[in-house]
Amino acid sequence: xxxxxxxxxxxxxxxxxxxxxxxxxxxxxxxxxxxxxxxxxxxxxxxxxxxxxxxxxxxxxxxxxxxxxxxxxxxxxxxxxxx
Amino acid sequence: xxxxxxxxxxxxxxxxxxxxxxxxxxxxxxxxxxxxxxxxxxxxxxxxxxxxxxxxxxxxxxxxxxxxxxxxxxxxxxxxxxxxxxxxxxxxxxxxxxxxxxxxxxxxxxxxxxxxxxxxxxxxxxxxxxxxxxxxxxxxxxxxxxxxxxxxxxxxxxxxxxxxxxxxxxxxxxxxxxxxxxxxxxxxxxxxxxxxxxxxxxxxxxxxxxxxxxxxxxxxxxxxxxxxxxxxxxxxxxxxxxxxxxxxxxxxxxxxxxxxxxxxxxxxxxxxxxxxxxxxxxxxxxxxxxxxxxxxxxxxxxxxxxxxxxxxxxxxxxxxxxxxxxxxxxxxxxxxxxxxxxxxxxxxxxxxxxxxxxxxxxxxxxxxxxxxxxxxxxxxxxxxxxxxxxxxxxxxx
Numbered sequence: 001x002x003x004x005x006x007x008x009x010x011x012x013x014x015x016x017x018x019x020x021x022x023x024x025x026x027x028x029x030x031x032x033x034x035x036x037x038x039x040x041x042x043x044x045x046x047x048x049x050x051x052x053x054x055x056x057x058x059x060x061x062x063x064x065x066x067x068x069x070x071x072x073x074x075x076x077x078x079x080x081x082x083x
Numbered sequence: 084x085x086x087x088x089x090x091x092x093x094x095x096x097x098x099x100x101x102x103x104x105x106x107x108x109x110x111x112x113x114x115x116x117x118x119x120x121x122x123x124x125x126x127x128x129x130x131x132x133x134x135x136x137x138x139x140x141x142x143x144x145x146x147x148x149x150x151x152x153x154x155x156x157x158x159x160x161x162x163x164x165x166x167x168x169x170x171x172x173x174x175x176x177x178x179x180x181x182x183x184x185x186x187x188x189x190x191x192x193x194x195x196x197x198x199x200x201x202x203x204x205x206x207x208x209x210x211x212x213x214x215x216x217x218x219x220x221x222x223x224x225x226x227x228x229x230x231x232x233x234x235x236x237x238x239x240x241x242x243x244x245x246x247x248x249x250x251x252x253x254x255x256x257x258x259x260x261x262x263x264x265x266x267x268x269x270x271x272x273x274x275x276x277x278x279x280x281x282x283x284x285x286x287x288x289x290x291x292x293x294x295x296x297x298x299x300x301x302x303x304x305x306x307x308x309x310x311x312x313x314x315x316x317x318x319x320x321x322x323x324x325x326x327x328x329x330x331x332x333x334x335x336x337x338x339x340x341x342x343x344x345x346x347x348x349x350x351x352x353x354x355x356x357x358x359x360x361x362x363x364x365x366x367x368x369x370x371x372x373x374x375x376x377x378x379x380x381x382x383x384x385x386x387x388x389x390x391x392x393x394x395x396x397x398x399x400x401x402x403x404x405x406x407x408x409x410x411x412x413x414x415x416x417x418x419x420x421x422x423x424x425x426x427x428x429x430x431x432x433x434x435x436x437x438x439x440x441x442x443x444x445x446x447x448x449x450x451x452x453x454x455x456x457x458x459x460x461x462x463x464x465x466x467x468x469x470x471x472x473x474x475x476x477x478x479x480x
Contacts, residue, residue, distance in 0.1 A: 057235075060233060
């Protein structure tokens with residue numbers, strides 16, 4: 001299992017590939033406004049995040065996910081869950 | 084922050100549309116003339132965006148059945164199915180629809196939207212998981228949300244991705260509810276039913292197929308029938324508002340527990356039931372549909388003809404010919420200009436904006452009817468060509 005730090009770096013790396021602005025993605029980055037992508041594009045990016053970590057992110061959690069850190073917290077829960 | 088501040092971005096988009104002169108979401112059918120023609124904006128218009136697949140809205144048997152029912156039973160039931168709103172005709176329609184699908188039982192809802200909302204919200208709760216195709220209709224997303232279940236989406240029409248999601252669920256997969264559609268409403272493509280059913284058999288769970296756009300279009304009963312997957316599918320939902328030309332929705336199943344859903348389904352309990360005239364026309368339309376494949380053959384002839392015409396214009400279309408034919412555009416200006424150009428030429432199609440569309444594209448969505456003549460189909464194709472030329476000329480200027 002990868003460390004928490006490695007997971008956050010990996011998440012940032014995946015998101016960085018899709019950023020349409022010149023933002024450097026970090027835990028504080030806001031997913032929609034800072035990455036410069038719309039909600040439809042964000043859903044596509046999440047599919048890639050899911051594959052990268054071999055998890056499925058339930059749609060139910062997304063209304064409370066605004067930042068990379070919010071997403072990372074959910075991701076850690078899912079990885080801990082074995083899903 | 085005011086109560087209405089959430090509408091600010093919508094208001095801005097609406098203002099931009101108003102300034103362009105187009106009113107794509109406020110089209111008024113001033114007078115309906117036939118299943119395929121109406122007066123719109125004072126102009127005789129061919130309707131190519133109505134989902135009236137078999138063209139039954141003016142069928143004499145359906146009209147007569149509705150007329151007789153309204154005379155004998157009145158204009159409405161004024162009540163819920165659970166109270167005073169179950170007439171003998173509701174029970175008869177449930178028998179008809181169960182028999183039509185060869186299933187043990189049926190529940191009829193007041194609309195197709197409510198059928199998905201009612202089944203999903205009652206069947207699952209916070210302890211369950213629903214796995215849906217990413218391109219599923221809003222009624223499915225809303226039903227999932229209302230249920231409180233964990234909702235996971237898989238890549239559109241990708242059975243391998245579905246398998247991956249079920250694998251990740253481990254033991255929970257055996258009780259998961261998988262949801263797909265017979266024909267997807269935006270691009271007209273169909274689910275890979277054989278592959279989806281194989282995944283379901285491998286991992287377990289239950290399979291629900293929404294045949295809203297495929298009932299009477301693919302075979303008599305939809306995709307499950309043509310894919311020969313009756314035994315793999317646990318629930319079929321659908322609507323009477325498209326190929327049967329009325330309103331209302333349904334769910335059929337062989338599972339004896341279906342009947343328990345009635346009392347648990349808020350969208351079934353807390354709304355007025357279908358009115359008698361609508362039930363009567365639906366039952367008549369079902370009889371017409373079962374009489375033979377002629378209307379379906381006519382529909383597919385028209386669909387192939389229009390798909391071919393639009394392909395030859397170089398438009399980017401959905402992946403397969405279907406009675407739903409969508410031209411996709413990356414630019415809102417182009418989509419809007421073509422939609423306006425079509426309406427000015429007496430052709431109505433649907434204009435659909437993201438996020439209601441797959442891949443964030445702008446769609447000119449046509450739906451073809453068995454009631455269209457070849458001449459009308461050719462007029463639709465010609466209008467697309469002319470509107471496309473006009474746009475090319477104006478954008479080059």
